[in-house]
Amino acid sequence: MAERRIYIDYNATTPLKEAVKAGMIRDLDVYGNASSMHSSGRLAHARVEAARRAVGELLGASPENIIFTSGGSESNNTVFQTMRRLASGPDGRLVSQGRTEIITTSIEHPCVLNSAAFLQTLGFTVHFLPVDPYGKVRLDALKAALNERTLFVSVMMANNEIGTIQDIREITALVKAAGAWMHTDAVQAVGKIPVNVAELGVDYLTLSAHKIYGPKGIGALYIRKGAPLFPLIHGGHQEDSLRAGTYNNIGILGLGTAAELAAGEVHRYGTEIAALREQLRDGLLARVPNITINGHPQEVLPNTLNVSFPGAEGESILLSMDLKGIEASTGSACASGSLEPSHVLMAIGAGPERAHGSIRFSLGWGLTAEDIEYIIETVPPIIERLRAMSTIV
Numbered sequence: 001m002a003e004r005r006i007y008i009d010y011n012a013t014t015p016l017k018e019a020v021k022a023g024m025i026r027d028l029d030v031y032g033n034a035s036s037m038h039s040s041g042r043l044a045h046a047r048v049e050a051a052r053r054a055v056g057e058l059l060g061a062s063p064e065n066i067i068f069t070s071g072g073s074e075s076n077n078t079v080f081q082t083m084r085r086l087a088s089g090p091d092g093r094l095v096s097q098g099r100t101e102i103i104t105t106s107i108e109h110p111c112v113l114n115s116a117a118f119l120q121t122l123g124f125t126v127h128f129l130p131v132d133p134y135g136k137v138r139l140d141a142l143k144a145a146l147n148e149r150t151l152f153v154s155v156m157m158a159n160n161e162i163g164t165i166q167d168i169r170e171i172t173a174l175v176k177a178a179g180a181w182m183h184t185d186a187v188q189a190v191g192k193i194p195v196n197v198a199e200l201g202v203d204y205l206t207l208s209a210h211k212i213y214g215p216k217g218i219g220a221l222y223i224r225k226g227a228p229l230f231p232l233i234h235g236g237h238q239e240d241s242l243r244a245g246t247y248n249n250i251g252i253l254g255l256g257t258a259a260e261l262a263a264g265e266v267h268r269y270g271t272e273i274a275a276l277r278e279q280l281r282d283g284l285l286a287r288v289p290n291i292t293i294n295g296h297p298q299e300v301l302p303n304t305l306n307v308s309f310p311g312a313e314g315e316s317i318l319l320s321m322d323l324k325g326i327e328a329s330t331g332s333a334c335a336s337g338s339l340e341p342s343h344v345l346m347a348i349g350a351g352p353e354r355a356h357g358s359i360r361f362s363l364g365w366g367l368t369a370e371d372i373e374y375i376i377e378t379v380p381p382i383i384e385r386l387r388a389m390s391t392i393v
């Protein structure tokens with residue numbers, strides 16, 4: 001293994017920030033049940049509520065509109081299952097009259113795509129909206145899909161693979177005008193660009209701690225006042241009976257600290273991380289012939305750079321980079337031995353060759369200009385070698 005390790009896969013997960021880690025270690029012995037009335041319980045409860053305020057502040061929301069979940073996947077599933085309940089009769093079956101249509105996009109995270117696919121099996125009609133070559137949702141397609149049977153719309157705020165940012169405010173205005181509920185998966189947007197639920201107007205918003213330098217297995221869901229919510233997990237009265245289970249107070253504290261730090265740093269993130277991204281993009285464009293940058297040129301996360309290296313294979317690039325100490329990811333997922341091209345790159349019309357030869361660099365705090373320079377020097381010979389090998393065959 002190379003001595004140098006450069007982690008550039010922050011959209012997959014982030015390391016804990018030192019202050020997050022220190023707070024969690026300090027509180028490991030705060031063992032009280034946050035629902036207990038005695039002093040130990042009240043101490044844990046105070047930590048939980050402080051974290052809720054911090055998450056609310058990060059989103060411009062009141063703390064009473066935030067519930068804690070086990071992460072982004074659970075928050076998204078809770079919204080989809082709430083919608084299922086809304087459209088079900090007392091016997092649990094889908095109603096035949098009224099709103100039973102769902103609109104989402106073809107580039108969502110698997111936890112949304114598969115939640116939508118599950119509701120499809122129950123009889124819901126699901127529209128998977130196409131996106132343009134930059135990954136933006138086509139508003140004309142949204143308008144065409146919205147109708148008086150639309151129950152809800154779920155559109156991610158920023159894409160995890162290519163970083164394209166959607167116009168959630170405009171989309172929400174269209175959705176609300178059609179009388180439907182609006183959810184956004186903002187897991188990749190939070191902490192990277194300003195996110196304010198009042199400005200966006202959304203009914204539900206999902207976030208996850210481990211994408212913002214907090215711990216894994218904890219996240220939150222914002223629910224606008226007046227928007228319905230049914231529990232996914234039934235049990236005790238935690239979270240106003242909306243999410244049962246003893247509070248994960250150490251995880252919640254970690255999320256709270258991460259949220260507080262993110263709120264203070266989001267503007268610096270937008271300049272400093274974007275500068276490193278530009279350095280990487282310009283360096284690769286200058287030194288590697290015939291490459292494409294995937295995603296929107298301006299409306300893109302400051303940290304996400306998805307590059308296609310046609311003629312080289314994504315997994316091979318990844319493994320060669322790993323041997324040189326660079327940890328990135330491919331756009332494609334390896335499913336049962338066969339290499340499926342990324343659904344996101346296929347949706348932007350990249351075609352199989354560009355999709356198979358794509359690498360996602362996702363940057364974050366801790367990376368330096370020297371790290372980026374090392375990547376710019378290391379990647380070109382790897383691509384040259386892999387391209388030469390593929391022409392021999």
Ligand SMILES: *Cc1c(COP(=O)(O)O)cnc(C)c1O
Binds near residue numbers: 070
């Ligand atoms: C990581 C991610 C999720 C899942 O969050 P978990 O906390 O890992 O369950 C959902 N949506 C997007 C866009 C993500 O990037």
